[in-house]
Amino acid sequence: MIRQQKMTVVAQKQIATNIFELTLQGELVQEMTPGQFVHVKVSDSYEPLLRRPISIANIDKDKQEFTMIYRAEGRGTQILSTNREGQLVDVLGPIGNGFPVEEAQPGQTALLVGGGIGVPPLHELSKQLKARGVNVIHVLGFQSEDVCFYEEQFSALGDTHYATVDGTKGTKGFVTTVFDDVAPQFDVFYSCGPLPMLRALEQYYPDKKGFMSFEERMACGIGACFACVCDTTEGQDKAYVKVCSDGPVFPKGVVAL
Amino acid sequence: MIRQQKMTVVAQKQIATNIFELTLQGELVQEMTPGQFVHVKVSDSYEPLLRRPISIANIDKDKQEFTMIYRAEGRGTQILSTNREGQLVDVLGPIGNGFPVEEAQPGQTALLVGGGIGVPPLHELSKQLKARGVNVIHVLGFQSEDVCFYEEQFSALGDTHYATVDGTKGTKGFVTTVFDDVAPQFDVFYSCGPLPMLRALEQYYPDKKGFMSFEERMACGIGACFACVCDTTEGQDKAYVKVCSDGPVFPKGVVAL
Amino acid sequence: MSRLNMTLPGLELKNPIMPASGCFGFGREYAQLYDLSKLGAIMIKATTVETRRGNPTPRVAETAAGMLNAIGLQNPGIDKVMNEELKFLESYDVPIIANVAGTEIEDYVEVARRISAAPNVHALELNISCPNVKCGGIQFGTDPETAKQLTAAVKAVSEVPVYVKLSPNVTNIVDIAKAVEAGGADGITMINTLVGMRIHEHTGKPVIANGTGGLSGPAVKPVAIRMVYDVYKAVNIPIIGMGGVTCAQDVIDFMSVGASAVAVGTANFVDHFVCPNIIEQLPAKLDALGVNHISELIGRSHR
Amino acid sequence: MSRLNMTLPGLELKNPIMPASGCFGFGREYAQLYDLSKLGAIMIKATTVETRRGNPTPRVAETAAGMLNAIGLQNPGIDKVMNEELKFLESYDVPIIANVAGTEIEDYVEVARRISAAPNVHALELNISCPNVKCGGIQFGTDPETAKQLTAAVKAVSEVPVYVKLSPNVTNIVDIAKAVEAGGADGITMINTLVGMRIHEHTGKPVIANGTGGLSGPAVKPVAIRMVYDVYKAVNIPIIGMGGVTCAQDVIDFMSVGASAVAVGTANFVDHFVCPNIIEQLPAKLDALGVNHISELIGRSHR
Ligand SMILES: Cc1cc2nc3c(=O)[nH]c(=O)nc-3n(C[C@H](O)[C@H](O)[C@H](O)COP(=O)(O)OP(=O)(O)OC[C@H]3O[C@@H](n4cnc5c(N)ncnc54)[C@H](O)[C@@H]3O)c2cc1C
Ligand SMILES: Cc1cc2nc3c(=O)[nH]c(=O)nc-3n(C[C@H](O)[C@H](O)[C@H](O)COP(=O)(O)OP(=O)(O)OC[C@H]3O[C@@H](n4cnc5c(N)ncnc54)[C@H](O)[C@@H]3O)c2cc1C
Ligand SMILES: Cc1cc2nc3c(=O)[nH]c(=O)nc-3n(C[C@H](O)[C@H](O)[C@H](O)COP(=O)(O)O)c2cc1C
Ligand SMILES: Cc1cc2nc3c(=O)[nH]c(=O)nc-3n(C[C@H](O)[C@H](O)[C@H](O)COP(=O)(O)O)c2cc1C
Ligand code: FES
Numbered sequence A, B: 001m002i003r004q005q006k007m008t009v010v011a012q013k014q015i016a017t018n019i020f021e022l023t024l025q026g027e028l029v030q031e032m033t034p035g036q037f038v039h040v041k042v043s044d045s046y047e048p049l050l051r052r053p054i055s056i057a058n059i060d061k062d063k064q065e066f067t068m069i070y071r072a073e074g075r076g077t078q079i080l081s082t083n084r085e086g087q088l089v090d091v092l093g094p095i096g097n098g099f100p101v102e103e104a105q106p107g108q109t110a111l112l113v114g115g116g117i118g119v120p121p122l123h124e125l126s127k128q129l130k131a132r133g134v135n136v137i138h139v140l141g142f143q144s145e146d147v148c149f150y151e152e153q154f155s156a157l158g159d160t161h162y163a164t165v166d167g168t169k170g171t172k173g174f175v176t177t178v179f180d181d182v183a184p185q186f187d188v189f190y191s192c193g194p195l196p197m198l199r200a201l202e203q204y205y206p207d208k209k210g211f212m213s214f215e216e217r218m219a220c221g222i223g224a225c226f227a228c229v230c231d232t233t234e235g236q237d238k239a240y241v242k243v244c245s246d247g248p249v250f251p252k253g254v255v256a257l
Numbered sequence C, D: 001m002s003r004l005n006m007t008l009p010g011l012e013l014k015n016p017i018m019p020a021s022g023c024f025g026f027g028r029e030y031a032q033l034y035d036l037s038k039l040g041a042i043m044i045k046a047t048t049v050e051t052r053r054g055n056p057t058p059r060v061a062e063t064a065a066g067m068l069n070a071i072g073l074q075n076p077g078i079d080k081v082m083n084e085e086l087k088f089l090e091s092y093d094v095p096i097i098a099n100v101a102g103t104e105i106e107d108y109v110e111v112a113r114r115i116s117a118a119p120n121v122h123a124l125e126l127n128i129s130c131p132n133v134k135c136g137g138i139q140f141g142t143d144p145e146t147a148k149q150l151t152a153a154v155k156a157v158s159e160v161p162v163y164v165k166l167s168p169n170v171t172n173i174v175d176i177a178k179a180v181e182a183g184g185a186d187g188i189t190m191i192n193t194l195v196g197m198r199i200h201e202h203t204g205k206p207v208i209a210n211g212t213g214g215l216s217g218p219a220v221k222p223v224a225i226r227m228v229y230d231v232y233k234a235v236n237i238p239i240i241g242m243g244g245v246t247c248a249q250d251v252i253d254f255m256s257v258g259a260s261a262v263a264v265g266t267a268n269f270v271d272h273f274v275c276p277n278i279i280e281q282l283p284a285k286l287d288a289l290g291v292n293h294i295s296e297l298i299g300r301s302h303r
């Protein structure tokens, strides 16, 4: 069930250039699954007005804590990054349909492909896959080394390969360059990142089962305003899905790329 | 000269119900005189948009600090009241023409009449008059005891009489009720408070020399926008003054009440 | 004895608070958050004869104390709205105001005729003010004569009272209000969004795929308040006011200038519980103003 | 070789930034804060034939990300403006754009004829859009034919190019823009304020003594941007854009949709150094966009 709650800041830390890790505490953690997101109001005033959708990067149900990792870029996320321990943040969530962990069987291998600020939700996913006995390979793309984060965390969970646009870390190029180099063997892929990356991935592995998380500009975040619709590939005329409430994760092939 | 500066919060303290005392540090303190005001931006965002005019209640040139006392009522002043030690506040000032201390001669007696949040500027004025050897009597009006402040400070400077609307402190009634009771003897009066109080004062002492500080809604605060004009009593047709740049203090009789 | 109930043509409202059309879908999503029966009414998303896919994305953009949208009247069409959405809403004790849109007068008439027969639709809201579609919508709302004709045509077939939703993008909104009153409107709802645009800082192109979008939220409240104020003086039918409402005080402001009820749009995206919160806060506001029943506030700016 | 200079009819601007009329008085106050010669130009406060006292106070009210004003064209009259204010401004190396207002066409013509002869007045800005006076002002700006006639009458007597300032409170701003172009306008300035109202929370009456006021500030920027975008496509004379500008990015947005220069109004009350600050920040913005001269940005939204 989606709830709206003032959650308490447990910790806020800058973990890479302009990248922040924010841990919040509150009841709505109990219902979170990997790949879902929260919709965050960053200030009490009308400025900025709208909530910001941010993925869930880590869930700790025992402590009732979760973590998000975000880039402080625009007005909203910059304000969010000024929150300090003990302050309250207005969170609506958890929202949407996350990554189906059960689609990878124990003993199988899952390929997790992330790009930039699409990487965070893969962390909790990887944790849960690993806990289930699934073998996990990460292929993570970033602009450059200085905006790369969670290297230790991902390495601890499985093989981790990097691609950076400027070559400052791992392979120079895109995640597909890594596929060329490493030729990972896997049963199912999960992915989150920019559209070109998702498109490339779908083309690279046309026959594999896969799940992809999408981004779209949002207003309500709960399916009421029709801001975040995407066309679907097939089905009756004018078929569409809403990223916020039908997604953000869809099986490969559902959303027209 | 008016300057715009980020000043450092030295202290913020609640001193009565919804009444805050804020001490700021910075260079523009050097040019402050009693009765002038500052124009304060309470947030970095567009919300609220306009600056807030607040009087200067205490000046300490040695420490480069000044104090303002304000009621946290609307959005702007409420936000201002959340500022803590070490934070920066955007201040434009000092602005306007303050109280003419030199109009009271050493040995003479000055009557200082204040109402509500009109009381703060009288504090610095009283200090400077006293330093000059002027005998000071204060008559201060408040809604009730719980919003009354600076009792000790005023008592230390001279006789202090109170009127409260609900009678919880001093005489029940208005400052004029105190005049009836106490019949203070004085040479010149200085006043700041709501319009009805200024009007009553002018009528009560038609023959005395006096100076009164006015309030008007402001935008620019420096005389450019014509938001804060008041009619004058005499002079050519359509004569007016601007409260921000010609005032806020005017000799008795200048502004049409 | 409620202090908040209100009677308007076709509508017995528990309280004068309702979500605005397009900002609440058909209620399903908010029904997961709170009991819809708390609401005075619900203005459902614009309904057209045919299924509409709406505009390309991005369809929303944030602006200073506001937002732009160009959804483009996306909706599943009258059949599905009647068979599925309105059916779903029947399980709540709340009157529905159906927002009616179209490209031609005939479309409006058809939707109005059919949807006004639904048991829980107690009033229609004619959307002659949508700025986000090429045909239909706003052009009906900028010319008094056209607005009047459309109103009369819909009135002729509707089984429930008809409210007309006015566009603020006009030189003289009072003329339009008078025209729809003359056309037989039972009430007026206002305002729809102001046409606006946001530019992408790097590309220099409009952020919204449609180019322009409709501006809503706190930023537009002063414009809405002034228009309700002016229209209230000029017509004798009730007004449901909206534009930037986020709190109980905003509701009181709209009623002061002449609204008999108030709709909440954009604020539902920001505080998803804003409608029940306002309803809960209103009695204390009435106490502070020394008012027994909220209807005493209607038009007090003019007294 | 400046990256910011701009040539417009009558105007050689060091940079395309100027304070908007009514938000900078006649420059004296800001002259205490910084050197006015830094500015591209100055749009001085509206000038009328006679001394005007303006509206009663309160004349301003804050709104969400904006403000309302109803100053009412207070000014000392053309004689004083010419003999004192323009004289004072002669000591700065900055072209003046004189904002001309009146009640009748004859008033506009007289002010235009006389003020256009002042040595430092390089252009006129015809204010046909002030929402805060009962006569004159906005009613000239809502009807295309009247706007055209007034423009032509002023053009006939002015010794300098004439810009016409458009009102956003119209159904179709493009019609007005084309009309003033047909009337001989050398340029357009836009937008003036949107009519709005704020209600006092306790009394229920308008906060502004005049009732309504003009809405300005960040809240209106999306409306202004959209209007400049539309007008740019329709006319062949340059546009000076304004409405909610607070920073260098806003300037770039206005130029992207088609403005050749940009005026800053309300923001001068919030950050009293906003104009020189923007001028200083623009070159870095141009670098970030990979642009050599700012003029390359004009109209890029349309390309
Ligand atoms: C389902 C989902 C999950 C996301 N998870 C993360 C995450 O874990 N970490 C992270 O850093 N970012 C994430 N994003 C992107 C994040 O929402 C945007 O970066 C953020 O909203 C930008 O806000 P701002 O205040 O920095 O920018 P502004 O420029 O001030 O934003 C203006 C408006 O545009 C919207 N917007 C801007 N960029 C985006 C975007 N890329 N996607 C959607 N809306 C946008 C904002 O929400 C806001 O409404 C996610 C987006 C979605 C849809
Ligand atoms: C010269 C001068 C000196 C002042 N000195 C003090 C002081 O020392 N201590 C103090 O508590 N107050 C003082 N005031 C009043 C103070 O400016 C207002 O209380 C304050 O602006 C209200 O802001 P807000 O955010 O609480 O209210 P809001 O309701 O959010 O204000 C909305 C708008 O109205 C304006 N406004 C509201 N009330 C007033 C008012 N009474 N006078 C002028 N503008 C108003 C605000 O500035 C703002 O633009 C002074 C006013 C003036 C003109
Ligand atoms: C996302 C969105 C969709 C809207 N869709 C409709 C609609 O379908 N029909 C309609 O009449 N108005 C529609 N509106 C306008 C609102 O009903 C309302 O008139 C406007 O937003 C002003 O109110 P607000 O400031 O409270 O949002 C929509 C507004 C928004 C923000
Ligand atoms: C206090 C105030 C006074 C104004 N006076 C005038 C005026 O005299 N003549 C005029 O053409 N516009 C006047 N305007 C309108 C501005 O020049 C400008 O068009 C408008 O405020 C939009 O820009 P902004 O959002 O940057 O303020 C005034 C605006 C304000 C806020
Ligand atoms: S954001 Fe409103 S429907 Fe998805």
Ligand code: FES
Binding pocket: B217, B218, B219, B220, B221, B222, B223, B224, B225, B226, B227, B228, B229, B242, B243, B244, B245
């Ligand atoms: S506040 Fe602008 S002139 Fe006084």
